[in-house]
Amino acid sequence: MEPLLIFPDPAPPALAQALDLAGYPWKAAGSPEAADRLEPEDGWSGAIIGADTDAEGAFALCRALRKRDLPFEPVLLLATGAQLTELELREDLFDDFCLAPFHPRELEARLAHLFWRTGRGTRPELVEYGPLVLNLETYQAAVGGRPLDLTYMEYELLKFLATHPGKVFTRETLLSRVWGYEYYGGARTVDVHIRRLRAKLGEEHANLISTVRSVGYRFGQSRWGV
Amino acid sequence: MEPLLIFPDPAPPALAQALDLAGYPWKAAGSPEAADRLEPEDGWSGAIIGADTDAEGAFALCRALRKRDLPFEPVLLLATGAQLTELELREDLFDDFCLAPFHPRELEARLAHLFWRTGRGTRPELVEYGPLVLNLETYQAAVGGRPLDLTYMEYELLKFLATHPGKVFTRETLLSRVWGYEYYGGARTVDVHIRRLRAKLGEEHANLISTVRSVGYRFGQSRWGV
DNA sequence: GTCTCTGTGAACTGCTTGTGAAACCAAGTG
DNA sequence: CACTTGGTTTCACAAGCAGTTCACAGAGAC
Numbered sequence: 001m002e003p004l005l006i007f008p009d010p011a012p013p014a015l016a017q018a019l020d021l022a023g024y025p026w027k028a029a030g031s032p033e034a035a036d037r038l039e040p041e042d043g044w045s046g047a048i049i050g051a052d053t054d055a056e057g058a059f060a061l062c063r064a065l066r067k068r069d070l071p072f073e074p075v076l077l078l079a080t081g082a083q084l085t086e087l088e089l090r091e092d093l094f095d096d097f098c099l100a101p102f103h104p105r106e107l108e109a110r111l112a113h114l115f116w117r118t119g120r121g122t123r124p125e126l127v128e129y130g131p132l133v134l135n136l137e138t139y140q141a142a143v144g145g146r147p148l149d150l151t152y153m154e155y156e157l158l159k160f161l162a163t164h165p166g167k168v169f170t171r172e173t174l175l176s177r178v179w180g181y182e183y184y185g186g187a188r189t190v191d192v193h194i195r196r197l198r199a200k201l202g203e204e205h206a207n208l209i210s211t212v213r214s215v216g217y218r219f220g221q222s223r224w225g226v
Numbered sequence: 227m228e229p230l231l232i233f234p235d236p237a238p239p240a241l242a243q244a245l246d247l248a249g250y251p252w253k254a255a256g257s258p259e260a261a262d263r264l265e266p267e268d269g270w271s272g273a274i275i276g277a278d279t280d281a282e283g284a285f286a287l288c289r290a291l292r293k294r295d296l297p298f299e300p301v302l303l304l305a306t307g308a309q310l311t312e313l314e315l316r317e318d319l320f321d322d323f324c325l326a327p328f329h330p331r332e333l334e335a336r337l338a339h340l341f342w343r344t345g346r347g348t349r350p351e352l353v354e355y356g357p358l359v360l361n362l363e364t365y366q367a368a369v370g371g372r373p374l375d376l377t378y379m380e381y382e383l384l385k386f387l388a389t390h391p392g393k394v395f396t397r398e399t400l401l402s403r404v405w406g407y408e409y410y411g412g413a414r415t416v417d418v419h420i421r422r423l424r425a426k427l428g429e430e431h432a433n434l435i436s437t438v439r440s441v442g443y444r445f446g447q448s449r450w451g452v
Numbered sequence: 453g454t455c456t457c458t459g460t461g462a463a464c465t466g467c468t469t470g471t472g473a474a475a476c477c478a479a480g481t482g
Numbered sequence: 483c484a485c486t487t488g489g490t491t492t493c494a495c496a497a498g499c500a501g502t503t504c505a506c507a508g509a510g511a512c
Binding site: 095105 | 310311313317321322325329332334335338339392393394439441444
């Protein structure tokens with residue numbers, strides 16, 4: 001995803017933190033010129049302009065963005081309650097606004113709605129580990145760019161393992177956590193599913209899942225710290 | 227100025243007072259039927275739907291408003307912070323939202339911006355995905371240039387799927403989002419409608435809707451980056 | 453009244469999944 | 483080194499389940 005343009009520079013800590021947590025990449029710029037310099041190849045995916053500290057600079061940047069022809073970036077304005085009346089004459093400079101100080105969840109919801117409105121989808125929820133990518137929304141998986149055709153249980157098992165990289169799970173644990181019922185007697189079940197997973201991962205990536213003899217299985221490398 | 231439609235009925239005192247102070251005329255309605263009865267000659271100028279007390283009723287009213295052809299009213303949703311995540315799949319039901327409890331000035335600013343925006347016709351009227359085109363104004367659909375003769379439910383289902391490409395939906399989710407009621411027992415209903423859709427899409431494009439075994443259905447291909 | 457749309461039950465089909473058995477392997481042990 | 487033992491991988495197969503398809507009936511529109 002292309003980054004968001006943030007004003008001012010440096011970005012307010014609360015804003016930076018909220019964006020990082022939500023998984024939006026961003027770059028801060030303090031002026032239209034700086035924004036031009038920092039602009040990525042494919043343009044910005046949008047902009048969040050903080051008007052609460054430097055209102056004049058903020059509106060100047062909005063104007064600069066709006067002057068460009070295409071592609072059009074959605075602009076989200078951050079403003080204090082006292083600035084609300086100032087917005088009246090500047091409706092054309094932004095697409096949505098959020099009162100500062102803001103709640104991270106509200107910011108996230110506004111970004112999502114803004115992107116939806118302007119025709120860009122929301123970000124998919126991804127689980128990534130090395131070459132492996134799981135898209136939780138579309139139930140699809142890929143390793144090294146190659147899509148994997150996994151069955152339901154295979155996907156669930158891989159998802160569980162990949163969300164706990166490095167950790168070793170016994171067969172009993174896997175049965176109860178992934179399958180969801182108590183352990184009866186089918187420990188072979190886990191083995192076979194692991195085998196099918198390794199087969200589909202391909203020779204090259206089969207070692208993503210390692211066997212810990214007498215214990216169980218581990219996804220990815222072991223963790224010595226953390 | 228035409229009045230605003232308010233939900234629920236009676237209107238929350240804070241909302242009524244804020245609108246009166248700001249000079250917006252309004253009428254409250256507790257259901258889609260009541261809204262129809264109260265509707266003025268020239269239609270509503272917009273709607274403010276409070277989802278903080280009766281979420282189901284609120285979304286039902288939104289859906290009813292969105293189903294009407296023209297003229298199109300901008301919808302402002304009032305929601306609590308806890309409801310923010312629920313909005314994700316309902317982006318199409320509103321044009322802006324305001325957290326409750328709200329500050330009158332923020333409400334006023336959002337209304338002003340909303341009217342400004344919609345006065346310029348920034349509403350999406352076409353949904354496109356690959357060979358598929360849905361015209362939301364005329365309720366027509368076409369795939370690969372060939373017009374599709376869809377029934378009402380088929381169109382609604384396809385519209386919902388096509389506005390969330392790549393994402394997998396369970397039958398329960400589809401029932402509640404497209405049909406609008408809670409899941410009773412008719413999961414087959416979804417299957418059959420999917421089947422009819424695929425039949426009408428034609429052999430060539432039937433694969434636009436894919437089955438995700440043990441999960442549900444997905445429209446279009448996954449989104450890996452964007 | 454006639455027609456289309458819509459929802460539901462039921463048969464059918466194919467794939468997923470679990471399981472036992474056999475082959476295989478690594479590491480002790482005499 | 484040969485043998486044993488405990489664990490893991492691999493294979494083949496059968497049962498069950500999820501999805502598809504069909505047929506039909508009620509509801510609602512015209």
